[in-house]
Amino acid sequence: MTRIVKCIVAAGLMLAVITTNAQTTKFIDVANMDLSVKPGDNFYLYANGNWIKNTPVPASKTRWGSFDALGEESSQALKGLLEDAAKNPGENDIMKRVGDFYASGMDSITIEKLGYQPIKPYLDAIKDLASKAQVLTYLNYLRANSISSPLYRIGVGQDAKNVTQYIINIGQGGTTLPDRDYYLKSDARSSKIRTEYAAYIAKLFSLCGLEEYRALANSFSIIHIETALANAQMSRVEMRNPEKLYNKFSIAGLTAITPNLNWQDILPQLGYKTKVDNMVVSNPNFMKVVDSLLSAVPLEDWKIYLQWNVMKDAAPYLSSDFVKANFLFNQALSGQKQQTPRWQRMSSLVDRQLGDLLGQLYVDKYFNQAAKVRMLELVKNLEQTFDNRIRKLDWMSTETKQRALAKLHAFVEKIGFPDKWKNYDGLVMKRDDFLGNVRRCNQWHYNYNINKLGKPIDKTEWGMTPPTVNAYYSPQKNEIVFPAGILRLPFFDFKADDAINYGGIGAVIGHEMTHGFDDQGRQFDADGNLNDWWTKADADEFKKRADEVVKQYDAYTILDTLHVNGRLTLGENLADLGGLSIAYEAFKNTKEGKSNKKIDGFTPDQRFFLNWSQIWRNNILPEAAAQRILTDNHSPGMYRSNGPLTNMDAFYKAFNVKPGDAMYKAPDKRIKIW
Ligand SMILES: [Zn+2]
Structure with missing residues (x-):
């Protein structure tokens, strides 16, 4: 527990570092855009075209974009922490266990000798x-x-x-x-x-x-x-x-x-x-x-x-011939050219297995406690905006609205890192027994899971580790969760203007909130129970609108022939549309949102939409793209960027999108749900 207190000091030091860096950051960099593309024809290419042309996928990756670049930063941070822990196991029990685990995974000589x-x-x-x-x-x-x-x-x-x-x-x-x-x-x-x-x-x-x-x-x-x-x-x-x-x-x-x-x-x-x-x-x-x-x-x-x-x-x-065979098979699936470096495979393994130990070291050094305060403010603003929007819906009865509002206000927010860390009691790590360490970790998690039976629900548990560049909503806990790893640019920065933060993390917050009301989430009530709280007529109205979203995304293709599966991706597409709409309205309540003052040549509204598109930019190998179409319930980046925009009047206004532009939809065809 002392480590959490310590992290406030370390985090304060980090703030100074972030501030100095951010002063030179251009939050929207025209050099990454392609101004030869008309924003109304393909906003994603307009906002990211040059970046896409100039940024190949690294040989040891299958996709490269905003999320992946931040993931790489997290991974480099973990590398430093783990190398330090491996060298100084005497510091404390946390350093010893994560350091021993990492060292055992890096000891390829012992692993090689053991073969199978x-x-x-x-x-x-x-x-x-x-x-x-x-x-x-x-x-x-x-x-x-x-x-x-x-x-x-x-x-x-x-x-x-x-x-x-x-x-x-x-x-x-x-x-x-x-x-x-x-x-x-x-x-x-x-x-x-x-x-x-x-x-x-x-x-x-x-x-x-x-x-x-x-x-x-x-x-x-x-x-x-x-x-x-x-x-x-x-x-x-x-x-x-x-x-x-x-x-x-x-x-x-x-x-x-x-x-x-x-x-x-x-x-x-x-x-x-x-x-x-x-x-x-x-x-x-x-x-x-x-x-x-x-x-x-x-x-x-x-x-x-x-x-x-x-x-x-x-x-x-196991030994390198097994690892290589495993990689070659994954290569056939994903197209990845080179094996992920050993240190990186090991650091993500330690993060997966001992996330609450490594996470303590990570937040001590890299998390600024003030980000939590700012995030709570943003969450409150979005919650209030969502509340207003639910009250104004013209397709929902008062009865269902009351229950929707009750659910919205029952959301639990978790930001940065858990209040209570798991300490993996009894879990022993040995420097010379890599596979044994992996198995003991698996065993610890297995026992932890089965021993929950008959006990009260642990509401403090997190489903992601602190360095993770991601966020989630849990319908059964009715909670929205934002790990420290995502609270960075292009999602979030203290020095960024509101357009950037609302078009970035604001839209992510809105996205997670809307998951509580997507095709699956809406079936769970304020307490998290699978329990239908909708009137039949309201549910029908919702489904009618959701079906329009299915049709919209079914029409999108990648690699010429593969179609986005509108049903598989429905929950995410609904969350993108709802989330961006809520974030935009919340942004309009800020001082910048109400002004017309340009920064770096763009109006506040333009910057909001440009940052939204920037967070989805990526290049992906064709094999990986084909696999994701089958298995990923998120749409490809370009459609995550453009799909919601075609339904938002404010986007048409901000970029003067007109009939004849490829993204244009007549006002009565634009889908509005939340
Ligand atoms: Zn989602």
């Missing part, structure tokens, strides 16, 4: 399994010891219909490729990735000592099982329906539909000590298919499947 020895005992044990019953018992053992989690997902989370309690959630899983479509589609890209996947499986088996022909045969067995699982999985769009995912089962009830899986026996084997009455199963049909596969698939194939799960989960942490 760290996983060999598990592979041998699986080879000896003599029945399907033994396969199932061993599967539970792998899961309970955080070595691998084959077949399905299971964990503890808030009960969506009674958020004051934790409950076990069981979900679909068991596959390796990033989306079910890769298994099921026959287009050239999907087929190519399946071929690369088969080669990757065969490679890892041969690295573990298997003859090549058998390694190749194994890849067919695995893809066969995973394709059957993929076939039973719901699509990402289907999974956007929280009611459909809420299927409560008693232990006996679930065992009745999956007779090969006796949950009465499984739960204690997985380490659950509390008596369990009910579980929520997101996709019961998937579990039925798992059950029928357990009968249909031969014992030998299940053993291969389990071995594969152990290998693939360990591959990034």
Whole structure:
């Protein structure tokens, strides 16, 4: 706890540094724009055209833009902290544990010597399994010891219909490729990735000592099982329906539909000590298919499947031939030219696994406490603006408005870093045991999660670490969260004018708030329960407008032929449209918002929209773009920039957009929701 107090001093020092830097910063730099593009034809290219032309994607990245550049800064900061901790483990317990973990990951000589020895005992044990019953018992053992989690997902989370309690959630899983479509589609890209996947499986088996022909045969067995699982999985769009995912089962009830899986026996084997009455199963049909596969698939194939799960989960942490094979497979998916440097893979690993320890070091050195105060002000301004806008809606009844307002004012804000840090009690890090460290971390998180069952809800927990360049809304906690990592330019700066801060972090705040009222979020009430608070007529009016947004984004394409999936990206697109509209109105209440004084040649409104577009600028490799269209529920940067603008009257006015311009929509066609 003393470290938090200390950070106020360190943060004060940082403020001086930031201030000096910022005085020379041009928040909107014309050199990055392309003035030959008409803003009304493609605002994203007008605002970012020269930057896009002049900024290639670095060889070890798949995308490069505002978020990625800040992510790189965070990562460099962590590198410094970790190298320091690795050199000075005697300072304190935090330095020791993060330093030992990082040092073990950087010790490639020890890792190299071990080859695949760290996983060999598990592979041998699986080879000896003599029945399907033994396969199932061993599967539970792998899961309970955080070595691998084959077949399905299971964990503890808030009960969506009674958020004051934790409950076990069981979900679909068991596959390796990033989306079910890769298994099921026959287009050239999907087929190519399946071929690369088969080669990757065969490679890892041969690295573990298997003859090549058998390694190749194994890849067919695995893809066969995973394709059957993929076939039973719901699509990402289907999974956007929280009611459909809420299927409560008693232990006996679930065992009745999956007779090969006796949950009465499984739960204690997985380490659950509390008596369990009910579980929520997101996709019961998937579990039925798992059950029928357990009968249909031969014992030998299940053993291969389990071995594969152990290998693939360990591959990034084993010797260089495993790491290289893993990279080559990822390269086929994402197009990345060069492997991410070792230090960077290790620093993000420590951040993921020991985020609350590394996070303390990070905020001590890099977070300015005053940013929290300024952020709370911005949040309050946006909340007030959102309140006014809800009251004025012409499509919503007073009854639903009252509930919407209650939900809005119940938002919890979390800014910068957690009030309470996890200290990972009992978690030991060893300098000479990298994979062991990874496993002990996984095990700690696993136990932490299952031990929540039966306890009160921990409202202090964060879902992101402090250096993360991102933000989130949690419908079940009804909270909006902004880690320290995003509170920097182009999102936020003390020295920036309001147009910049409102077009940046203001729009991000508005975005997260609007998630509470998007196609999914609106189904949760002020307490966080999945509970319909809408009148039928109001829900219909909302859906009618949301469907317009679906149509708008369905029409956008990338790489000539791939379409944005308007249903998959709906929640994010609604949040962008709502968030930017709210941020703009809040900005208009500021002194700068009310004036017409130009800065660097642009009016306040123009600067607001230019910074909004600037935060979405990026270059992306075609392979990565194609993968994101399938798996990412966010639209590509250009459409995040331009999509909401086509619906905002103020944008037309600020840049004199006229009929005939490519982005022009007639006033009655502009979509307004929040
Ligand atoms: Zn979002």
